[in-house]
Structures are given as structure tokens and as C-alpha cells.
Amino acid sequence: TIAFLNHQYLPLSEAKISPMDRGFLFGDGIYEVIPSFGGRIVGFSAHMQRMENGLRALEIENPFDRESWQRVIQSLLDKNGAHLGPSIGVYLHVSRGMEMTRNHGYSENLTPTVFAFAFRIPPSQSAHPDEVKGLHVSLAKDLRWQRCHIKSTSLLGNVLHFQEAKRDGKHESILFNHQNEITEATTSNVFIVEQGIVRTPPLDNQLLPGITRKLLIESLINENIQVEEVTISTEKLMNADEIWLTSSSKEVAPVVSVDDNLIGDGKPGPLWRKALLAYDRYKFN
Ligand code: PLP
Structure with missing residues (x-):
């Protein structure tokens, strides 16, 4: 290299x-x-x-x-x-x-x-969405600092959260703040689907303004899929029809369980598939 x-x-x-x-x-x-x-x-x-x-x-x-x-x-x-x-x-x-x-x-x-x-x-999952298994994640209190919007190389907070999830056999950890609102995951942003509407936490100091997040929102708007930037409680997360994580290397990845509770029917959801393909068509714009 x-x-x-x-x-x-x-x-x-x-x-x-x-x-x-x-x-x-x-x-x-x-x-x-x-x-x-x-x-x-x-x-x-x-x-x-x-x-x-x-x-x-x-x-x-x-x-x-x-x-x-x-x-x-x-x-x-x-x-x-x-x-x-x-x-x-x-x-x-x-x-x-x-x-x-x-x-x-x-x-x-x-x-x-x-x-x-x-x-x-990893190669883009958009070529083979049927083969995608989905991620198992944990849910944890966000113990990082209050400048998470800065993409700082000081990542110890994220490292410790990620390792804890890994120790539990999980792929990622979704984090929530003092108000029980979802911030983001340790290496990715969080989206949920509720009754056909896509929701993701609004940008502030508690989360990184992910570029995949931004491009996904734009591609959903392009396809006339309703998307809202609103706070998401842990309760809404657990009851969501679908959960997705976004990052540069994951693109749009479906979550199939949180703390061993199945999300939806425990398989990647139908809107995820649409969103991934919409993102894939849009991403080089
Ligand atoms: N949130 C955190 C904490 C991250 O480390 C990352 C990326 O690695 C993201 C979100 C997603 O950002 P992007 O879509 O720009 O890769």
C-alpha cells in the first residue's frame, strides 16, 4: 500500500x-x-x-x-x-x-x-440486496463528549462504545442521550421507518453530520419518499418498522435486531431496499 x-x-x-x-x-x-x-x-x-x-x-x-x-x-x-x-x-x-x-x-x-x-x-450492497443479512446492534447511553459534530481524531469515546458492542457479539451500538433521544451510532448515523415515513435525528452537536446521511436524505426526496429530521426516542426506535445505519463504508445498512429484540420481522425491510437503490443511483451526483 x-x-x-x-x-x-x-x-x-x-x-x-x-x-x-x-x-x-x-x-x-x-x-x-x-x-x-x-x-x-x-x-x-x-x-x-x-x-x-x-x-x-x-x-x-x-x-x-x-x-x-x-x-x-x-x-x-x-x-x-x-x-x-x-x-x-x-x-x-x-x-x-x-x-x-x-x-x-x-x-x-x-x-x-x-x-x-x-x-x-466492502463492495456496495446495492448489487445484491437479496443477500444482505442485516445488522445486530446494541443500545447504549451515549457517554462521548458534546462536540460530536466535529470529525475529530479523538475517538476514544466511540472506540469504547464500539468495543463494548463487539464484546456482546453485536455489529454496532446505537446511542441515546440524557433525554432518551437517539443521537447516532458509534461509526454511523441512524434512520428509522415508521408507517412509511423515514426519520433521522436533526443535526446538532450530538452527532456527526454524515455525508451518507446527507446524500441519502437528498436521494429519498428525489424519489418522493417522505423523510423528516426529528428527534427519535428509544421507545420509537424499538418499535420502528425498520432501522438503517448509514456511513461511507456501510452505505445504507439494515438493522434487524436491537439488544436481541427483532425489528419488524427480523429481516431487512422493503423501504430499506428502495432507499439503498435510490442512494446508489444518486451517490455520484
Ligand atoms: N457518525 C460517526 C460517529 C461516524 O464515525 C461516521 C463515519 O464514520 C458517521 C456517523 C457517518 O458519516 P459518513 O456518512 O460521512 O461516513
Whole structure:
């Protein structure tokens, strides 16, 4: 695998940074994961917009303009496509950089560390929706921080939640806040279906503004499927006809059980199938 580190392409196994990098010491940085299928990139400008917002929130200067980022992504796809196959995610990472002291407060003049690499993601399920089994998830109190709208590399809260779900033999964990309202899952956004209406929690500081979420909402509107951004209680979640999770690598994935309670009839639902195909038609727009 060929990676990109600070303006250089090199084998991933040879990429090295200083342990004094604030990304290493504090998780002080922003990242993105951008999916591609058959060399076509999904949601490039939306991913760039989110990264720009995150960098601005952290007061890190964006080291590249969009064209330069596009060149990095394209180069990683070109250099790695042959061995990774047609479904590739590109990870982009900008940390604040390094300084030779360890202080929570940062200097203003640091040079951001830029790292990127490509990795295999599952092929789109849209080609074989009948073979999709559906995910088993847990439900847990959201114990992360209150800046979940920032795609920060500080992911310990998400890591601990995910590992707890994994220990229970689950694929993911759906999280709820103090008011018993669903925020998101540890690596994805949450949608439910109630009597033919698709619902997803509104954007705020409690969840990541997922690009798949955004593209799915747009594709549902395109197909005249009713979709609402409204708070969802844990009770509504448990009684939903369908639940879906969205992320760049999962696209739109059906959930068939929550804490071992079946959702619907315990099989991927009919609207999920429509939504996945609508998303698949729309995603390169
Ligand atoms: N929520 C969290 C916590 C995530 O980590 C992710 C992506 O990995 C998402 C939501 C989905 O975002 P996207 O659709 O942009 O991949």
C-alpha cells in the first residue's frame, strides 16, 4: 500500500511521524473517510466542506485547497487500485503538528501533519440486496463528549462504545442521550421507518453530520419518499418498522435486531431496499 505523508508518497509500512505530534499526544486533529467505487469518488465536495468546517473549529489552517486534496485522493486510488480492487476508502488526516513540549495549549505557528492512505471497503450492497443479512446492534447511553459534530481524531469515546458492542457479539451500538433521544451510532448515523415515513435525528452537536446521511436524505426526496429530521426516542426506535445505519463504508445498512429484540420481522425491510437503490443511483451526483 502506498500512502501519503507530508507531501510525499511512500509505502505505508515506511510512514513515520514524531511521537511529539499533537495528533499522537492529544488526538488533536481532523479526519475524513471518502468512499470510491470503480474509481468514482462519492460526495467529494461535501467531504471537503465538512473537513474545512472541522479544521476551522480547531483553528488548524487547511494545508491544501480542494484541487490539491483531489489530486492526493486520485493518486492514492491510482497507486493502490490494482491491489485493493474496485471499492476503496481514502482516509485523510490533518493533525495540528508537532512541537518539542507537551502542553495542552498550542502554538499558533505549527505545521500541520498531513497523512492519507487507501484501504479496501466492502463492495456496495446495492448489487445484491437479496443477500444482505442485516445488522445486530446494541443500545447504549451515549457517554462521548458534546462536540460530536466535529470529525475529530479523538475517538476514544466511540472506540469504547464500539468495543463494548463487539464484546456482546453485536455489529454496532446505537446511542441515546440524557433525554432518551437517539443521537447516532458509534461509526454511523441512524434512520428509522415508521408507517412509511423515514426519520433521522436533526443535526446538532450530538452527532456527526454524515455525508451518507446527507446524500441519502437528498436521494429519498428525489424519489418522493417522505423523510423528516426529528428527534427519535428509544421507545420509537424499538418499535420502528425498520432501522438503517448509514456511513461511507456501510452505505445504507439494515438493522434487524436491537439488544436481541427483532425489528419488524427480523429481516431487512422493503423501504430499506428502495432507499439503498435510490442512494446508489444518486451517490455520484
Ligand atoms: N457518525 C460517526 C460517529 C461516524 O464515525 C461516521 C463515519 O464514520 C458517521 C456517523 C457517518 O458519516 P459518513 O456518512 O460521512 O461516513
